[in-house]
Amino acid sequence: MTLSTTRYFIELAYDGTSFHGWQIQPNAVSVQELLDRALSTCFRTPVQTTGCGRTDTGVHATRFFAHFDLPESIGRAEQQVHAVNALLPYQIGVKRIFAVQADAHARFDATSRTYHYFIHTRKDPFRHQRSWLLRDELNLAAMNEAASRLFHHTDFSCFSKSNTQTFTNNCRISEAVFTALPDNGLQFTISADRFLRNMVRAIVGTLADVGRAKLSADAFDQIIESRNRSNAGQSVPACGLYLVNITYPYVNEWQQ
Structure with a gap:
């Protein structure tokens, strides 16, 4: 029974x-x-x-x-x-x-997931293990221009950890933007229907190279098209990454 x-x-x-x-x-x-x-x-x-x-x-x-x-x-x-x-x-x-x-x-049942990644540019003991300390100057406009190219692609093999047992490396990204914080920091917001292992941290690392003028937006496009992880940037530290929202199709008050 x-x-x-x-x-x-x-x-x-x-x-x-x-x-x-x-x-x-x-x-x-x-x-x-x-x-x-x-x-x-x-x-x-x-x-x-x-x-x-x-x-x-x-x-x-x-x-x-x-x-x-x-x-x-x-x-x-x-x-x-x-x-x-x-x-x-x-x-x-x-x-x-x-x-x-x-x-x-x-x-x-989840239809989308949203992550935030935090970067701070000055040493701050209260952000230790909560955000990535990056002292380089970053071009915010260039990073957002490159981030907008993510919407044109679905195969993100170049940002996936190798040897993962996934059925597909296709994802649909619906939001990807950096915003300046008032206390010498940046917040990257990214939403998609699904994410690959290590994907957000690899995207942020590659976009940071754009912000440091090591890559152009066109080069960022080419990296995605290559589908080769070795062409993308470093995987940034885990401490700055936060899962902040999950969306479900149920139209119920419990999601609020």
């Missing part, structure tokens, strides 16, 4: 500095491992979460979703946010838990 279950989404945020990414690793501490353990302890039943994606070692998330199932006999799960948080380290914070339809999927 199969027990009836209820599917829940959980919204959380985490500082990724101390973790080896989201996904459970055999010999390293991950966000998913600690979350699953906390949920299993709180609800007194084994819980396995499925995340909206995977973040690499050192990458942060201000808005991350996962789903999990609980037996229907366990009620009032939505009210256990404080109890779950009490079982988690301070670097992980659960915002809410809410029931969804039985076939809702945190990863496969």
Whole structure:
């Protein structure tokens, strides 16, 4: 006899500095491992979460979703946010838990994802491991001109980590722009239907070369067309990267 279950989404945020990414690793501490353990302890039943994606070692998330199932006999799960948080380290914070339809999927139902990447240009102890310190002068207009070329392409093999088991390297980018921050920094915002492993950090590294006048916008185009990772720029440090939003097709208030 199969027990009836209820599917829940959980919204959380985490500082990724101390973790080896989201996904459970055999010999390293991950966000998913600690979350699953906390949920299993709180609800007194084994819980396995499925995340909206995977973040690499050192990458942060201000808005991350996962789903999990609980037996229907366990009620009032939505009210256990404080109890779950009490079982988690301070670097992980659960915002809410809410029931969804039985076939809702945190990863496969997501229609877009948005990342921010932060760069600061002066030494700042409060940005250590939170942003990339880059002392070079950057041409913001040139970087944004090159970033706009991303909209003309779908195959981003040149920005993908090699030897990944992906079905396709095609992505549709809907937003890519640098904005100046008032405190000697830059914020890069990028949104797409999906991202390849290491993709955002490789894009930022290549656009930084444009900002330092090492590459032109046309050369940036040619790098994308080459589909060759060795032609693109460095992968910038993980500390500046934040997953900030996931969009789902459900027209429900819980997304707000």
